[in-house]
Amino acid sequence: MNSSAAIELVNITKTFGSVIANKNVSLTVNKGEILSILGENGSGKTTLMNMISGIYFPDDGKIFIDGEEVVISSPHDAFKYKIGMIHQHFKLVDIFTATENIILGNEDGGKYNPKKAVEKVREICELYGFEIDPTKKIYNMAVSEKQTVEIIKVLYRGADILILDEPTAVLTPQETEKLFNILRKMRDAGKAIIIITHKLNEVLELSDKVAVLRKGEYIGTVNTSETNESELTEMMVGKKISLNIERSTPIDPEDRLIVDGIDCKNREGVKLLDNVSFTARSGEILGIAGIAGSGQRELLEAIAGLQHLETGKILYNNPKTGNTDDLKDKTPLQIRELGVRLSFVPEDRLGMGLVGNMDIAENMMLRSYRKGKSLFLERKSPRDLAEHIISDLEVITPGVTTPVRRLSGGNIQKVLVGREIASAPTVLMAAYPVRGLDINSSYTIYNLLNQQKEKGVAVIFVGEDLDVLTELCDRIMVICGGKITGIVDGRTTTKEEIGLLMTNSHGGENSEQN
Numbered sequence: 001m002n003s004s005a006a007i008e009l010v011n012i013t014k015t016f017g018s019v020i021a022n023k024n025v026s027l028t029v030n031k032g033e034i035l036s037i038l039g040e041n042g043s044g045k046t047t048l049m050n051m052i053s054g055i056y057f058p059d060d061g062k063i064f065i066d067g068e069e070v071v072i073s074s075p076h077d078a079f080k081y082k083i084g085m086i087h088q089h090f091k092l093v094d095i096f097t098a099t100e101n102i103i104l105g106n107e108d109g110g111k112y113n114p115k116k117a118v119e120k121v122r123e124i125c126e127l128y129g130f131e132i133d134p135t136k137k138i139y140n141m142a143v144s145e146k147q148t149v150e151i152i153k154v155l156y157r158g159a160d161i162l163i164l165d166e167p168t169a170v171l172t173p174q175e176t177e178k179l180f181n182i183l184r185k186m187r188d189a190g191k192a193i194i195i196i197t198h199k200l201n202e203v204l205e206l207s208d209k210v211a212v213l214r215k216g217e218y219i220g221t222v223n224t225s226e227t228n229e230s231e232l233t234e235m236m237v238g239k240k241i242s243l244n245i246e247r248s249t250p251i252d253p254e255d256r257l258i259v260d261g262i263d264c265k266n267r268e269g270v271k272l273l274d275n276v277s278f279t280a281r282s283g284e285i286l287g288i289a290g291i292a293g294s295g296q297r298e299l300l301e302a303i304a305g306l307q308h309l310e311t312g313k314i315l316y317n318n319p320k321t322g323n324t325d326d327l328k329d330k331t332p333l334q335i336r337e338l339g340v341r342l343s344f345v346p347e348d349r350l351g352m353g354l355v356g357n358m359d360i361a362e363n364m365m366l367r368s369y370r371k372g373k374s375l376f377l378e379r380k381s382p383r384d385l386a387e388h389i390i391s392d393l394e395v396i397t398p399g400v401t402t403p404v405r406r407l408s409g410g411n412i413q414k415v416l417v418g419r420e421i422a423s424a425p426t427v428l429m430a431a432y433p434v435r436g437l438d439i440n441s442s443y444t445i446y447n448l449l450n451q452q453k454e455k456g457v458a459v460i461f462v463g464e465d466l467d468v469l470t471e472l473c474d475r476i477m478v479i480c481g482g483k484i485t486g487i488v489d490g491r492t493t494t495k496e497e498i499g500l501l502m503t504n505s506h507g508g509e510n511s512e513q514n
Contacts, residue, residue, distance in 0.1 A: 004030045004031055005028050005029070005030055005031070005064070005066075005067065006029050006030060006031045006033075006065070006066065006160060006161050006192030007028070007029050007052065007063070007064065007065055007083075007161055007192060008026075008027075008028045008029075008063070008064040009025060009026055009027050009028075009048070009052075009061065009062075009063055010026050010061055010062045010063075010064070011024045011025070011026055011060065011061040011062070012024070012025045012026070012048065012051060012058050012060070012061035012062075012063070013025070013058060013059050013060040013061055014044075014047055014048075014051060014056060014058050014059055015059055020216050021044045021047040021216055022044040022047055022048055022051075022058075022213075022216050022217075023216045023217050024061070024217070024218070025044070025048060025061070025213070025216075025217065025218040026218060027211050027218055027221060028221075029161070029192045029194055030192060031160075031190050031191075031192050032187055032188065032189075032190045032191070032192070033187065033192055033193070033208045033209065034183060034184075034187050034193045034194075034195065034206055034207045034208050034209075035192075035193070035194050035195070035207060035208065035209050035210070035211055035221075036194075036195045036196075036197060036203040036206070036207035036209070036210045036211070036224075037049075037194060037195070037196050037210075037211050037212075037213065038197075038198075038200075038203065038210055038211070038212050038213070038232060038235075038236055039212060039213035039214060039236055039438070040214065040236055040237065040438035040439075040440060040441070041396075041408055041411065041437060041438045041441060042215070042216075042396060042408050042411075043213040043214055043215060043216065043236070043438075044213050044215075044216040044217075045196055045213055046165070046196070048213070049085065049163050049165070049194070049196060051063075051072070052072065052078070052083060052085075052161075052163065052194075053072075053075060053078045053083060053084075053085040053163060054072045054073065054074045054075040054076070054077050054078035054083075055075065057072075057073050065081045065082075065083075065161075079157055079159075081161075082157075082158050082159050082160040082161060083159060083160075083161045083163070084153075084154025084155070084157060084159030084161070084162050084163070085154070085162075085163040085164075085165070086147070086150045086151055086154065086162065086163065086164045086165065086167065087150075087165050088165045088166045088167075088169060090146050090147065090149075090150055091150070092138045092146060092149060092150070093138065094137070094138045094139040095137065095138070095139065096137070096138060097134065097135050097136060097137055097138070098121065098132055098133065098134050098135070098136055098138070098141075098145075098149045098152075099114070099117050099118050099121050099134040099135065101138060101149055101153065102117070102121055102134075102149060102152055102153045102156050103117050103156065106156065106157060117134075118134045118135065120156065121134040121152060121156065122134060124152055124155050124156065125152070127185075127189075128155075128182050128185050128186055128189075129178075129181060129182050129185055130148050130151075130152060130182060131148070131178075132145055132148045132149065132152065142291070143170045143171070143291055143292055143293070144170075144171055144172075144175040144178075144179075147167065147170075147171070147179075151164075151182075159191075160190070160191055160192065161191070161192045161193075161194070162186070162191060162192070162193050162194070163194045163196070164183075164193070164194070164195050164196070165196045166196060166197055166198070167179060167195065167197070168197065168199065168202060169435075169464055170291065170292040170464065172291065172499040172502045172503060173466060173495040173496055173498070173499040174496070174499045174500075174503075175499075176202070180202075180205070180206050183206065184206075187208075195207060198437070198438060198439055198442070199465060199467070200229045200232060200233070200439060201229070201467055203224070203232070204224055204227075204228070204229070207224050208223070208224055209221050209222065209223055209224060210222055210224055210227065210232060212232065212235040212236055214235070214236060214237075214238060219235050219236075220235065222235075233439055233440070236438065236439070236440070237440050245443070245446050245447075245450070245468070245471045245472050246447075246450060247450070247471065247472060247474070247490075247491075248450065248453070248454060250281065250283045250284045250453070250474055251283055252282075252283065253281035253282055253283045253284050254281060254282045254283075254317065254319075255279050255280075255281055255317055256280055256281055256282045256316070256317055256319070256426065256427055256458035257279065257280040257303070257314070257315070257316055257317075257427055257458055257460075258279050258313070258314075258315040258316075258317070259276060259277055259278050259279070259280075259303070259312070259313075259314050259315075260277050260312055260313040260314075260315065261275050261276070261277050261311060261312040261313070262275075262276050262277075262302060262309050262310075262311065262312030262313070262314065262328070263275060263276075263309065263310040263311045263312060264295075264298055264302055264307050264308070264309055264310065264482075265310055271482055272295055272298040272307075272482050273295050273298055273299060273302065273309075273482045274481070274482045274483045275312075275483070276295075276299060276312070276479075276482070276483070276484055277312075277484065278477055278484060278487060280427065280458040280459075280460050281458055282319070282426070282456045282457065282458050283453055283454070283456050283457070283458075284453060284458060284459070284474045284475070285449060285450070285453050285459040285460075285461055285472060285473045285474050285490075286458070286459065286460050286461070286473065286474070286475050286476075286477060287461050287462075287463060287469040287472065287473030287475070287476040287477065287490060288460065288461065288462045288463075288476075288477050288478075288479060289463070289466065289469055289476055289477070289478045289479070289498050289501075289502060290478060290479040290480055290502055291480065291502050291503070292464075294479045294480050294481060294482065294502075295479050295481070295482040295483075296431065296462045296479060297431060297462075298482075299479070300429045300431050300460070300462065302314070303327065303427075303429060303460075304332060304335070304429065305327065305330050305331050305332040305334070305335045306332065308329065309328050309329060312328065313326050313328055314326065314327040314328050315327075316338075316340050316427070318338070318340070319426060319456075325338050325340065327340065340426070340427070353416045354366075354404050354412065354415065354416055355404065356403065356404050356405030357403055357404075357405060358403065358404060359400065359401045359402055359403050359404065360386045360389075360390070360395075360397065360400045360401070360402060360404060360415055361382045361383040361385075361386040361400045361401065362382070363386075363404055363415065363419065364382035364383075364385045364386050364389075364419055364422075365382040366419075383400055385419070385422055386400040386415075387400055388418075388422075389414070389415060389418035389419065389422065392418070393414040393415075393417075393418050393441070393444060394414075394441070394444070395407070395411045395414045395415060395418075396408070396411050397411060413433065413434070413435065413437055414437075414441065414445075417430065417433050417445055417448070421448055421452060425452075425457060426456075426457060426458065427457065427458045427459075427460070428449070428452050428457050428458070428459045428460070429460045429462075430449065430459070430460070430461050430462065431462040432462055432463065432464060433445050433449075433461070434446070434463075434465075434468075435464070442468075446468070446472055449461060449472070450472070461473060466495040466498055466499070467495065469490065469498070470490055470493060470494075470495065470498075471490075472490070473490040474489075474490050474491075475487055475488070475489060475490055476488050476489075476490050476493060476498060478498055478501035478502055480501065480502055480503065480504055485501040485502075485504045486501040486504075488501075
């Protein structure tokens with residue numbers, strides 16, 4: 001065994017029924033090293049990490065920690081071997097403080113001493129450069145602070161091997177750079193760090209080595225300094241693909257959707273949207289950037305007729321009739337009856353977008369079932385559409401009659417995006433349409449959005465990858481705390497400028513820039 005190895009996997013295999021998730025995977029992560037794991041959706045990355053962290057147990061193969069063979073049959077075992085996983089979705093108790101969350105469930109055999117616990121948390125913060133108040137309640141924290149608590153939680157338990165799942169998905173560029181500096185300090189202190197991410201630019205910036213999985217099998221590990229995006233993508237997909245986003249110049253753009261001073265409150269009377277105004281134009285992609293929970297979802301739901309508005313107008317210039325209609329407070333059905341073709345790819349794809357127990361063809365029918373002229377619905381057209389989407393977007397499924405809930409998250413997303421685009425909208429709103437998708441599938445979606453733009457559709461794209469926003473969008477609108485803090489030119493802006501606007505809750509100075 002490698003004396004410098006923190007963890008070694010030897011011929012790890014895991015199956016679920018007839019599905020092979022991992023097949024004879026062998027890889028090594030050394031002490032004082034950051035390893036990124038790449039692979040397409042369904043390549044087995046998450047399954048492999050779940051076996052290291054004790055959530056799954058391998059069917060075959062061996063795991064070695066510090067050169068000794070171990071059995072990890074539960075998360076408790078993983079903690080025992082100093083393995084800690086930081087999940088993308090945080091597992092924190094909102095009404096507890098940072099320290100209370102960090103020590104929750106910690107079995108150190110001693111009596112709980114709040115003062116000593118706070119002191120130990122502060123020592124960890126000083127050692128690695130974390131910025132956190134140990135006495136602050138979780139419900140008062142920003143997303144980046146919550147992530148910090150999750151990382152400190154595993155360090156408090158003595159973790160020497162850390163696994164981070166999409167750690168930058170909800171961070172600004174400034175917060176991402178702070179996180180990277182902390183991870184480098186942890187690496188320099190001898191920690192072994194494993195990163196799961198789809199962002200190739202971050203892989204190349206942060207990691208020392210990159211391991212690639214394809215269809216459950218280990219393809220190889222390369223030194224980051226000796227590779228590039230194209231080579232890594234070819235390793236993941238098995239063939240060369242283009243990673244270029246061809247952004248065309250808008251031709252004769254027209255104001256299609258005018259949002260004027262809208263306000264929206266939740267049931268407790270707290271403002272979710274505050275005096276929001278902007279214009280979406282035909283033949284243009286308008287990007288929306290913001291920290292998670294800043295009002296992006298509520299804004300798109302308001303336009304789609306799913307949120308009640310206190311004040312303001314949402315004006316739609318109908319290209320067919322030449323009329324201007326106010327969509328405020330109209331139901332989704334009323335909006336459709338006006339001839340407004342808003343296609344909405346929601347953030348919660350199964351909760352709002354698709355019905356999990358229905359098959360793919362039946363989910364296609366959800367867009368058109370009201371057109372049925374008899375008791376019996378026409379199924380051929382939805383089935384044809386389903387087969388078309390499966391073929392064009394390379395949806396991995398046994399067939400069109402497969403229930404959507406049996407598909408992977410990435411394939412569910414493809415079905416949803418494909419269905420919405422197929423409805424031939426004049427305004428297409430897409431909230432995080434590539435979330436959870438591998439890079440090949442993501443670029444397929446970007447190209448589809450560009451095709452819609454070139455057909456004269458007004459595209460509103462909510463994204464979390466600022467590199468993509470600046471490459472794809474013609475204009476980028478930034479929202480923070482329910483307010484528009486700026487609208488910038490996608491061709492000339494920088495990630496740093498957008499990042500500053502994402503944390504500026506005052507806003508108003510750049511409410512509209514052409």
